[in-house]
Amino acid sequence: MLAISVMNGLVIGVIYALAALGVSLVVGIMNVVNFAHGELYILAGYFSYLFASALGMNFIAAMLIALALVFLLGIVIEVTLIRPTYGNDMYSLILTFILSIVLQNAYLLIFGPYPNKPPLWVKGAADVFGLFLYGNQRLAALIAGVAVIAVVFFIIKKTWFGRIIRATSQDREMAELNGVDTTRLNMLSFGLGCALAAAAGVILTPVFPVTPTAGVPVALTAFVVVVLGGMGSMWGCVVGGLLLGLVENLGAAFISTGYKNVFGFIILILVLLIRPSGLFGRAKV
């Protein structure tokens, strides 16, 4: 029971971390909170369901196309909805909130209220350290999630793109003076943020099927993780995501399933009481 709950917590925690990295990236660069983050997560799930189950494509190809499409959609959203609101964060908040409702209802119209599920990547179950049997698909999701997070860390820490992202989130004006075209960077990082939501979506939907509103709790949790981990901290996203996943699952297993979503907020409140800037956040002077 304990071991399985920990495993479940890790799987969902990695997904939370991925979704939170996407939110954190966009908040850090643009100071924009994308309320449609969860709907883009779901969209990637629908895309991979559509391409793999309905059109019979290879599941990896279906996932990659889903990622690319959501990335492009993110760029379109940035250019059409976010760019005109530069300088007024409230407008982008409201616009993305409207977008999330529009998307939810579009999914309802197109796919219906029923859960849809892309095919499993792998079948069967594996013996984990001789402790318990665990679904191969969940193990694969865990590995894929960790791999994507590792790629994101590599990009942010080691490449030019990552360097300008870190510089711009610290001092936007100075980065412009260093030759960064921040309008273009906004567009790319918004697209990348959406693609991270999509990555979480394609990895998790074979385990937890998609419904039109299934993105709402994921996005909410991602926001919680960003605040919990500390604004702008990548390690905060990873640690916060795992912590939340573990607490939810252990709480559900040992206290009550009904309060599953409450545990995360309890942890959030406790952490903020002790460290108002989050686990890895820098105290603002």
Added chain:
Amino acid sequence: MAELLEVAHMDLFRGETQVLWDISLSIAPGERVAILGSNGAGKSSFLAAVTAGIPPAAGEIRFNGQSLVGKRPHEVTGLGIALVPEGRRVYKDMSVRENLEMGAFPKNARGRLKETLGHVVQLFPILGQRQDQPAGTLSGGEQQMLAIGRALMSRPRLLLVDELSLGLAPMITKSIYRTLSELGSDLTILLVEQNVEQALNFSQRACILESGRITRSGSSAGLLQDADIRRAYLGL
């Protein structure tokens, strides 16, 4: 010789407030020029106009014959203008090395990053010794050196330095000025300073900005001897 920077009859507003009136200033390649004036005289606003931070309401700014009006900051940087901003504004969470690399982001500088880095570290050896340290852990003087090094990393033709001496000990200011004066004459330097004596000693030519207007200009040596200036700015 053609002028490198040419500002003609520029008016500038910050929001609703006019901060500069009818500013004209030309700088030839290789010159060291200083703009002096007290706090709030409009010195930083002048630099903001040149780096395309604030568009001028009237007048013209030309760099190397090309108009800068309507350009965006990153484009101006790409043309070969680099700013050492007031307050240094190093990227505190990034390492010294990464700060310098950020300076070499413009395309024409990126390919020669290693070569330029070697040059900058030679100018400021302390930056080489501390290259893996977060920039936020450097002292004020070291951060100023880093800000200058970062600006030089873009291989600029025109270096703009805003309030170099601000918050630094006189000894450190002096040594940084000495390093700047060792830079070759293919680099043009425009200095904005409250510390009038240091700036006049460093520059060949200077102008004095008072409440948004240029009230005096001339050779730095001449201004240093001028009785009015000595009384108003040097307290002599």
